[in-house]
Amino acid sequence: MARFAQVLIGTGPDVDQKVTVASGNSSAAILIGKNRAFVVVAYGAAAGGSGGVAIAFGSSTVAAPTASNYQFPVSQQTTFDTGFAFTNIRFFNNTGVSVDIYIKPLGSE
Numbered sequence: 001m002a003r004f005a006q007v008l009i010g011t012g013p014d015v016d017q018k019v020t021v022a023s024g025n026s027s028a029a030i031l032i033g034k035n036r037a038f039v040v041v042a043y044g045a046a047a048g049g050s051g052g053v054a055i056a057f058g059s060s061t062v063a064a065p066t067a068s069n070y071q072f073p074v075s076q077q078t079t080f081d082t083g084f085a086f087t088n089i090r091f092f093n094n095t096g097v098s099v100d101i102y103i104k105p106l107g108s109e
Contacts, residue, residue: 017103021053021093026064029088030103037081037106042074042091044099051094053101057086065092074099079106 019027032038042053052073056065057080072078074095082089093099 014105016105019091019101019103020098021091021101022098023093023096026092027090027101029058029060029062029090031060031088032082032086032103032105034082034084034087037079039077039079039104039106040072040101041077042072042093042099042101044074044095044097051096053099054092054094055080056090056092057082058088058090059086060088062086062088062090065090067092067094 017030019030021027040053040055051067052071054065054067054069054071056062056069069092071094080089089103091101
């Protein structure tokens with residue numbers, strides 16, 4: 001399916017965001033906006049093993065994700081888009097260390 005920049009540039013902050021999540025905890029809801037493409041990457045000291053960072057999509061009251069939600073590996077850049085239905089995301093840290101999660105909106109220039 002083709003993606004067009006004018007469709008993916010929705011409402012929401014055009015700034016890079018960073019959140020730190022301790023091991024076994026989840027973040028608060030983070031506003032991304034509708035129809036937004038964004039890149040996420042998580043870094044943690046020696047954050048290896050089988051765990052990753054789980055992500056959940058929803059409104060401002062998005063439920064906290066758990067280890068059973070979709071996970072992406074630490075130190076890997078992953079691209080998502082919120083589509084029409086979602087505005088916010090939350091993370092769950094399923095690693096053994098605290099992780100810094102960086103969120104970069106795409107198509108805002």
